[in-house]
Amino acid sequence: MFELIDRIVGLDIGGRGVxxxxAPARAMTSEPICAAAARTLSALQPGDRVFILTGSLSRAGVSTAIAENDGPIGAAVLARALTYGFNAxxxxxxxxxxVDKTAAMIERAGPNVLTQDQADxxxxxPRYTSVTVVEAGVIDDSAARAQAADLVExxxxxAVISIERAGMxxxxxxxxxxxxxxSEGRARxxxxxDEAKARNIPTVGxxxxGNEIGFGAIRDAVAEHIPHGDVLCANSATDIVYPVGVSNWGCYAVAAALAILTNKPDIAHSATLERRLIEASPGIGLIDGTTGRxxxxxxxxxxxxxxxxxNLLAQAVRKGLG
Structure with a gap:
């Protein structure tokens, strides 16, 4: 069933070459990629942190306030799965x-966006409250290195999951x-x-x-299959790399696999929620990265x-739990 999930979200409907x-990404794991990624999250306990890196400032040269909805929607769905399923x-x-746009999208998915202290x-x-924390990265290189060490410590x-987050x-x-x-306005x-890998914390890209964080692990394939791949490929290499047709879909696949692994069907994504999140995008101020609208x-x-x-993923979850 996990192989089917990978095939569903691997549909290259945009013709980008993903x-x-x-194949090279799958060669890095001992099982289908969705399952490998989900397994890093399957033993979470209440209060455990999981980092989710996202945000594509796809028109940064015009304004760093312009960002796309591919990434924040997936992050919201994954955050929902982690807080609903594990109280993480x-x-x-x-x-x-x-920050504000991302927080707004997450709250559309269900979790309350709170401060660190409030989340704790x-x-x-005893009375359950679904929570997520949103924090800002920094642009300056030396400050970003220090911030990364502080955040991880x-x-x-x-685990650290990066979705639709461009890498250097x-x-x-x-x-x-x-x-x-x-590069304008982009937090490093x-x-x-790097800090997570140094501490043997699982990382997923x-x-x-191919320009996203993590894809440096399959650099040769990016250069071969993606237009301008030799120039745009990210340097960073994550433990698991998940190439998909639309980045949001990768988070949906991980949530689906996690639902199967933990027998928690309610943490899987739904078409109803998907419509709600996409239709909320214009009001929140997140553009379609392809059209710029x-x-x-x-x-x-x-x-x-x-x-x-x-809906196909939901059917896979039903079959997987059947």
Whole structure:
């Protein structure tokens, strides 16, 4: 069933070339990628932290306040699964310019966005409260290194998941899918991955284009299969790399696999919630990264396409738990 989940979300409907990235990424794991990623989360206890890195400032050269909905929606769905299923505390790390937008999307999914102290109180209180914390990364390189060390030491996350988060390329810049430099205003969250790996904390990189954090682990495949791949490929290498058709789908797949592994069907995503989140995007101020418009679409695809993927995943969960 896990192989089926990988196939569902691996549909390269945008024709970006990610199909060619799956085999080398799969060779890094002993089981289908969704299961390998979910297994890093399957033993969470109440109060455990999981870092979720996201945020694509896809028009940074115009304004660093412009970010896309691919990434924050997936992060919201994954955060929901972790807090609903385990009473864990997801800590979502983004650029300062989009903290409010990311928090708004997460709250549309169900969790309350609180401070660290409030989240700790909520988890320790007998009456359940779903919580997530959103924090801003920093841009300055030396400050970002120090912040990464502090974050990992302070929270001691059980895993670090990056979704649709551009990673530094070989020349230290951040590159979009055209190979263009779009580094303006971008927090250097790559160092969080470095700090986690140094402490043997599992790391997962989810993306749909090869320029995302983690894809340095399959650099040769990115260069071969992705246009401008030799220029845009991220340097950082995560333990698990999950190439998918749309980055949000990778989070949905992990939530589905986690639902099967832990026998918790309620943490899987639903088409109803998917529509709610996509339709909320324009009001929140998150664009479709492909069209550049404040539309209820993701990567140029209408809601119905994303609902279809989610419905297929839901069927896989039912079969997996059957």
């Amino acid at each position: 199909t060619g990235l799956y 505390i997801p800590v979502v790390l983004v650029d300062e310019s989009i 109180i909520a988890v320790a209180t 302070r929270h001691k996350p059980k 390329s070989a020349d230290g810049t951040y590159r979009n899918m055209l190979g263009q430099d779009y 969250l790559d160092y969080v991955i 989810i993306g749909d284009g 404040l539309d209820a679409t993701v990567d140029g695809l209408p809601v119905a396409v994303h609902e279809g993927i989610v």
